[in-house]
Amino acid sequence: MQTTFAQLERLEPPNWWADMNLTSVQLLCYGENISDYEVSSKDITIVNVERTENPNYLFVNVNFEGLSAGEYSFKFKKKGSKSFTKAFALKERDANSKERESFNSSDLVYLIMPDRFANGDTSNDSMPSVTEKVNRAEQGGRHGGDLQGVINQLDYLEDLGVTALWSTPLLEDNDAKYSYHTYAQSDVYKIDPRYGTNEDYKRLATEMEQRDMKLIMDYVTNHWGAEHWLIKDLPEQSWIHQFEDNKGKDFPLDGYANSNYRMTTQYDPNASAIDIRYCEDGWFTSTMPDLNQSNPKTLTYLIQNAIWWIEYSGLDGFRVDTYSYNDKEGIANWTKAITDEYPNFNIVGEVWLHNQAQIAYWQKDSKIGALQNFNSHCPSVMDFTLHDAIGVMFKEDNASWNDGMIKAYDNFVNDFLYQDIDNLMVFAENHDTGRINEIYNGSLDHYKLAMTLVATTRGTPQIYYGSEIGMRGDKGKGDGAIRQDFPGGWATDANNAFTKDGRTEEQEAYHSFSKTLFNFRKETPALHTGELLHYLPENNVYVYFRSLEDQTVMVVLNNNPEEQTLDLSRFTEGIKNATTGKELFSQNTLNLDDPLTVKGKSPLVISLN
Structure with a gap:
C-alpha cells in the first residue's frame, strides 16, 4: 500500500531576519490536511502550534530570539505517513535597517498608477498565471505599464524635483476585470507578474536609493480581493x-x-x-472581502507581511489605503507594531474626511483621539480639507466672506488640531479624485496657483503623475479616465512627454513651471519645516511666509483676475529686516520698500534677502 502525505503548498512568511525586534513570528502553513501533522525543529524554538476549523492550515508560533542568520528547517511528521522537511531561512538584515529614515516634509511625493505610467517590458503584458490580459484600448483594462517602465523613468522624476515615489499597489490582483488598479489583491507576498517580479521591486528600491529617492508602498489592510488564495x-x-x-x-x-x-x-x-x-465590518465592494483585524491571526498575518516587505525591499514608507475603515483598535495595533520595529518609519493613512478635527483624530498622539482613549499611532494623515478647498477656490474670482482665497486661510487656521503639522500630506488630486487640470479646464494659470500652494505650504506635498505636463481627465467617465497612460510610456505613442524634445508646446509650459517650482522646494529647507505665517486675504490675494532660521520665503497667490498692487508695509512681521527679494519664476530682484505688483491669476515666490 502506497503511503501518501500532505504537500506543504505555502509557508508564510517565506523567510525572516535575524536580530529583529519582532522575534516571535507566526508561520502560516498551508496544504491539504496539513493539520494532521506534528511540527518540530532541531534549532528553532516552537512555542506552540494552533489548529483551526480548516484542516488545511497550521499556525506555528516560533521564536527566533538568539538565532543567527542561516538555514534552518522544520520537520512535519504524521503517524503512518512519510515525514518531510521544509527549509526556512533567517537572513542577515541590511545595515541600519531598524533606524532607516523615511519620507518627510522635505520630500516631494510623486503618485503613479504603474499600469498607466510606462511599459518597459512588453514580454510581461499578459501572463499565463493571471487571468486578465493586456488590452490598451479598454479604459478599465490592463495597459501594460510595469516596474521596468518606472525604473526607466527615474531620471525624468529626479530631474523634475521628485524625491519620493508612491505607487498604487503592485501585489498580485487576479480579478478577471479591472485588475489594473491592484487594490483587490490575490497574493500579498508576490508582485503581480504583469508588473514584474519581487526582485524587480527590490531593484526599483535600490535604484531609487542610489538617487537619494524614497519608495513608498501602497499597503491595503482593510480588504483583499475575492480571488485571494486564502479568501477562497x-x-x-x-x-x-x-x-x-x-x-x-x-x-x-x-x-x-x-x-x-x-x-x-x-x-x-x-x-x-x-x-x-x-x-x-462592511465590505468596500462586493469583490473585496473585508479583513477582520480583530481576529489575532489575521492581524498577525498583516503585521508580518508589512514588515516582510519593508525588510525585503528596503522600503521608505507606507501609504495605507482606506485607513479609517479598518477595525479601529486593530489598525492601531498594526501601525504600532511597524513603528516599534522601525521607529523612524513614516506611514500616511488615507482618512478621507472633510473636517480637520475628524482627520486629526487619526494622527498619532492626537489630543482629540485621546478624549476617547484612542491613539492610532499613525504618524501622518492626508489633508483632504485642503484638497477640497483647492478644487473650488481658484474658480471664485470675486472674493466674499467665504469664497476665494479665504478657503485656504481658513484651512490653516485649524492647524492647532493636528499633533504634527509638518507630517500632513498635502495634495490637489490623486488617483481617486478629479484631475486638477480637468477641474480648471486646462488652465495653466490655475494649475500654477494650485501647485504653488501645494509645494510651499506646510506638510509633505504629493503630486499626481502627468499633471506636470497638463494631463486632463473626466471623472464622470469613470476612474479609467483619470488614470490615463503617460504619453511616451509606450513605444507606439505619438509623442514622448518624458523628454523636452518630445513634449508639445503646452506640455513644456506645464513642465518647465513644475520643474522650476519643485526643484526650488527641494533645495529650500524653509519650505520643509519652516514656520508658517499667513495674512488674511485681501482682494482675493493670499500672502504667507515660511521661515527657518535665516531663510524666509514669501508667497503671494493672486486669485483675482485683475492685477493687484500690494503695500508691503502690512507684511513687516514676515519681511522683517529684508530689503530685497528674488522672485523665483521671473528671477527678478524686487525692492521690498516699493509696492508689489502681481499679475492677475498668478503666483509669486520670493526668497528674501
Missing part, C-alpha cells in the same frame, strides 16, 4: 467580516454586506452599534 479557503470564518443575513449566497457574496462608508461612526459618541458595524 478561509482558515477561519472569522478571518473576514461576514453578515449572517447574507449567508448561503454564492461566493464571494456569501456573508457580504456593503460598508455604509460613514467613517464618522468610528468616533461619534452617539452612534448606534449597527451603524458602527456597517462602517467597520
Whole structure:
C-alpha cells in the first residue's frame, strides 16, 4: 500500500531576519490536511502550534530570539505517513535597517498608477498565471505599464524635483476585470507578474536609493480581493467580516454586506452599534472581502507581511489605503507594531474626511483621539480639507466672506488640531479624485496657483503623475479616465512627454513651471519645516511666509483676475529686516520698500534677502 502525505503548498512568511525586534513570528502553513501533522525543529524554538476549523492550515508560533542568520528547517511528521522537511531561512538584515529614515516634509511625493505610467517590458503584458490580459484600448483594462517602465523613468522624476515615489499597489490582483488598479489583491507576498517580479521591486528600491529617492508602498489592510488564495479557503470564518443575513449566497457574496462608508461612526459618541458595524465590518465592494483585524491571526498575518516587505525591499514608507475603515483598535495595533520595529518609519493613512478635527483624530498622539482613549499611532494623515478647498477656490474670482482665497486661510487656521503639522500630506488630486487640470479646464494659470500652494505650504506635498505636463481627465467617465497612460510610456505613442524634445508646446509650459517650482522646494529647507505665517486675504490675494532660521520665503497667490498692487508695509512681521527679494519664476530682484505688483491669476515666490 502506497503511503501518501500532505504537500506543504505555502509557508508564510517565506523567510525572516535575524536580530529583529519582532522575534516571535507566526508561520502560516498551508496544504491539504496539513493539520494532521506534528511540527518540530532541531534549532528553532516552537512555542506552540494552533489548529483551526480548516484542516488545511497550521499556525506555528516560533521564536527566533538568539538565532543567527542561516538555514534552518522544520520537520512535519504524521503517524503512518512519510515525514518531510521544509527549509526556512533567517537572513542577515541590511545595515541600519531598524533606524532607516523615511519620507518627510522635505520630500516631494510623486503618485503613479504603474499600469498607466510606462511599459518597459512588453514580454510581461499578459501572463499565463493571471487571468486578465493586456488590452490598451479598454479604459478599465490592463495597459501594460510595469516596474521596468518606472525604473526607466527615474531620471525624468529626479530631474523634475521628485524625491519620493508612491505607487498604487503592485501585489498580485487576479480579478478577471479591472485588475489594473491592484487594490483587490490575490497574493500579498508576490508582485503581480504583469508588473514584474519581487526582485524587480527590490531593484526599483535600490535604484531609487542610489538617487537619494524614497519608495513608498501602497499597503491595503482593510480588504483583499475575492480571488485571494486564502479568501477562497478561509482558515477561519472569522478571518473576514461576514453578515449572517447574507449567508448561503454564492461566493464571494456569501456573508457580504456593503460598508455604509460613514467613517464618522468610528468616533461619534452617539452612534448606534449597527451603524458602527456597517462602517467597520462592511465590505468596500462586493469583490473585496473585508479583513477582520480583530481576529489575532489575521492581524498577525498583516503585521508580518508589512514588515516582510519593508525588510525585503528596503522600503521608505507606507501609504495605507482606506485607513479609517479598518477595525479601529486593530489598525492601531498594526501601525504600532511597524513603528516599534522601525521607529523612524513614516506611514500616511488615507482618512478621507472633510473636517480637520475628524482627520486629526487619526494622527498619532492626537489630543482629540485621546478624549476617547484612542491613539492610532499613525504618524501622518492626508489633508483632504485642503484638497477640497483647492478644487473650488481658484474658480471664485470675486472674493466674499467665504469664497476665494479665504478657503485656504481658513484651512490653516485649524492647524492647532493636528499633533504634527509638518507630517500632513498635502495634495490637489490623486488617483481617486478629479484631475486638477480637468477641474480648471486646462488652465495653466490655475494649475500654477494650485501647485504653488501645494509645494510651499506646510506638510509633505504629493503630486499626481502627468499633471506636470497638463494631463486632463473626466471623472464622470469613470476612474479609467483619470488614470490615463503617460504619453511616451509606450513605444507606439505619438509623442514622448518624458523628454523636452518630445513634449508639445503646452506640455513644456506645464513642465518647465513644475520643474522650476519643485526643484526650488527641494533645495529650500524653509519650505520643509519652516514656520508658517499667513495674512488674511485681501482682494482675493493670499500672502504667507515660511521661515527657518535665516531663510524666509514669501508667497503671494493672486486669485483675482485683475492685477493687484500690494503695500508691503502690512507684511513687516514676515519681511522683517529684508530689503530685497528674488522672485523665483521671473528671477527678478524686487525692492521690498516699493509696492508689489502681481499679475492677475498668478503666483509669486520670493526668497528674501
